[in-house]
Amino acid sequence: MDTTKENKNYTIDDIARELGISKTTVSRALSGKGRISPATTQRVKEFISTHNYSPNVMARGLAQNKTYNIALLLPADYGENEVAFFREFMNGICKTAGKNNYDVLISMVDGQLERMIANHKIDGIILSRSMVDTSSQKYLKETGVPFVVVGSSTEDGVVCIDNSNMEASRELTNILLMKGMRKLVILGGNESYQVTQNRLEGFMNAHRDQKIIIDYSRVFLDIDSYAKASKAVEKALAMDADCIVAMDDYVCNLVLECLNEKKIKVPSDIKVASFYDSKQLAHNSPPVTSLHFNTKVLGENACGKLLSMLGEKMEESSEDMNYQVILRESTK
Amino acid sequence: MDTTKENKNYTIDDIARELGISKTTVSRALSGKGRISPATTQRVKEFISTHNYSPNVMARGLAQNKTYNIALLLPADYGENEVAFFREFMNGICKTAGKNNYDVLISMVDGQLERMIANHKIDGIILSRSMVDTSSQKYLKETGVPFVVVGSSTEDGVVCIDNSNMEASRELTNILLMKGMRKLVILGGNESYQVTQNRLEGFMNAHRDQKIIIDYSRVFLDIDSYAKASKAVEKALAMDADCIVAMDDYVCNLVLECLNEKKIKVPSDIKVASFYDSKQLAHNSPPVTSLHFNTKVLGENACGKLLSMLGEKMEESSEDMNYQVILRESTK
DNA sequence: CTGAAAGCGCTTACAG
């Protein structure tokens, strides 16, 4: 047995020859398809591990009409606050892709995805948040390349994956209610967004869970300016709410500014919580209770979903829970 | 002529058959290798464009023993201020990769790169800044896969690409000198870093360009704390410098803090410039004059370099200039 | 449980 570094790139033919069996058998021992005697399988496995063989994925791809690549479509110019999102998201995707022997191609310039498809370089696509305009989804449907979109889609027949906004919001709301708060007011952004609906639904469901009656007079949507936030906050104060729940960090920051302006103290005068975390909220004084979503897990889930669409059987349940409630001083 | 959407995936065989020529000829007409009559070439080109043919890159790869993929090695956990860097960098890489019909695979989890290499999925690698520990470079050298590193390397025989720190610093310094400043003081970080040396060299060269004598009493390196910055700033003030040049934004921020603390006004009492820009500097009051590097161009250059190592003939000069001097109020 | 053979869609000596 030679201990020198193996530099030769073994092929399946080499193995067959060295082991005195056919390459069909080698192939099957490697893939686990078809019945092969345990003994032969064993011999093959040993050979490949001592000789450091690894199959040529390009060749396998050609034979199987697969590439073992997926594309991740990224916006070319995402903003500062999304940047952390995309890094973690990519990280999660890479992780589960790698586990399943897939690689991730990135596409962030015009025409790149089209080229990948034309060149047969990918088996599937992940459309990241904010890349999901309807026309590109229509285009993708036409090409027939499987894809998942992160977020929500209005197109039908499109597979979406997102943070579990409803469940998470429900959980945070439940916790607030269990802490004894009874009069929660909720402020959110664009009413037509799916995410707004989901978060609101979670909020409502929690009230139902605890048999607490709530009506829409405590719901303020389409908050997209300081002025609107200010009005909503005034109403909340007027109705003597004990906590203001913001659907996202943007709205929450508006709320905090309003309260600050009006010299209302958090949490002594009124409590505050957010359905979406951000560094600012964590470092606010006082720090704000909020939901924290694990974007890496979101990436893992998105990739897992896509791979199973590609016929891969995923090992673990690929739908890990990806949120947690972080209780901070603002609801003390 | 059918106007229906072409769904069939044409192969080179189909084209050959339809056109009544051999697939050898089709292949050559497509690749431009070997002599083919202009007429046949024309016919083939027409056919492929009307029938929307694009070659199967996996198959071509197998035949040529190439993949038309490059890997981009990214740190899994880069910090906040690097995040913008990596996005732009990736953008540049994608752009020139795409132009040359290459795709870029991302690798940010352990073992992923090794797998890509073992699986024959890449032709070359770009090691991004802060991924350049010596051991991985040694490993890569062993594998024989071509790679470029961004930044500087101490390993020999390694191809590096970086911002043109020397040239850029020289230019900014020259501009300051031409504005009439005569006593510049420079503060920089870790002396052993290549980048520090390059920036210092540019600073010195500019003085030489203008026949201005300068000695090392005006150079303060290894500034890595407020205390050290403060001492250097005091000395600068004591020697009546008219401008403090910081080698990077971190050092520059220290300088600004010191000046602020000492109630020294910029630019009326002393001017300030930085060899590396950041948002903070741009939004400082007053905004700080600095060099701005175009990271996207850096990415394009890195990719161009790698592709030419892979035997691709690059179209444009792939070594675009990637910096510019931004004059702001701090040197008014 | 195993093999011979055809095939995946290209490229490229070699021969004309």
Added chain:
DNA sequence: CTGAAAGCGCTTACAG
């Protein structure tokens, strides 16, 4: 200028 044929390294009916 063009083609027939072998080959890239795998997989997979088909046959035993």
